[in-house]
Amino acid sequence: MPTRLLNPAIEINHLSKVVDTVDGPLTILHDISFSVANGESLAIVGASGSGKSTLLGLMAGLDAPSSGAVFLMGQDISSASEDLRAKIRSQYVGFVFQSFQLVDHLSALENVQLPLEIKGISRQEATSHARFWLEKVGLVGRLNHRPKTLSGGEQQRVALARAFVTKPAILFADEPTGSLDDANGQKVIDLLFELNRDIGSTLVLVTHDLALAQRCQRQILIHAGKLTSA
Template identity: 65%
Template sequence: MTKPLVSIIADQLSKLVKTADGELTILHDISFEIAQGESVAIVGASGSGKSTLLSLLAGLDLPSSGQISLMETNLNSLDEDGRAQLRGKHVGFVFQSFQLLPHLNAIENVMLPLELVGVGQSEARLAAKTWLEKVGLGDRLNHFPKTLSGGEQQRVALARAFINKPAILFADEPTGSLDEASGERVIELLFELNRENSSTLILVTHDPALAARCGRQLSLQGGRLV
């Protein structure tokens, strides 16, 4: 039997930050592997280190000690530009706050990841139109974020996250600021697109029902994996 490809390896990760009262340890000795195509929920109470762990796994921050391998590349061996290039090639993000650029319309926001890696404008525009149609926003291509509802903005963010067909998708509380109906639609899209692309889905959530839909849960308590 062929062993599945490994998207992420976390090896004895710890994260310390300096505060006015001294050093604070946010994560303690975290180790796990995530196979390509898995869906994994990172769960735990507020302050347990969930978002910090997500940032480390994506190379947005570096651990104080330990190693992270993302798509067989050691993040510790890369500088900030190198990690950004790796993310551009392999990673998509969905944030609770959407993080759409207000001066760009929907199709321009979705085109952006492709343009950043050198794809031509006409090709990027066609791909963005296709993805916006997939998420049910084919009639909103030229709308700016301020004219879209919260659920529509999150669907634009999903299209943007998937346009470069990322091997790994990170989602940080993707439904936290949405009403129930919009949140359910976004959840369905996350798992649908995850299945269609065999992308690894790693999400931070407080929602037990959403976590239960993932293939596996990583539970943090006081910065430790339990």
């Protein structure tokens, strides 16, 4: 049984996810339990289709489990309404996605400002913070460029700035380098860990890249929807 942590950033208790298909119920995740300490970096690894991205989504409150519980910064998000889960995410969570998830009609600066404005921060303050983080990721000269005019590596750096601008307690990253070439991927990895150290957030990432996983303090392996190591 996994070691019980005192006041963990994330706690997963007997988590399962079952979906209905034309062939009947399909179990994607089965009876998973583990905890993530505050400030820890954790990699979730496994083959394609193993359930690792589903697990990340449940941990972040993007979906609800079929059974079991997820506690995020001490709050049970598994039984919370969608609105409450969104409120908890806005308070504690940052995201980095493989597909960047930038808003096409907004500039790099506006994309990074967006989560701050959603939190009710003034436009002037949001702009100041967004500029700071875009400078941190080396894009101070690209503030007014829209995503389609940026390279893949630049788009992912905008996504990193957006994820870190709220100084989240927890950062989730789903295959953060999966859409990048090796050179840009390595730069984004280095930047991800550098920024994470700067603010001391808990980092949970999903990856099939073992070299990336090994840069984390701990790795867990998901195989066919079951936790095989923690």
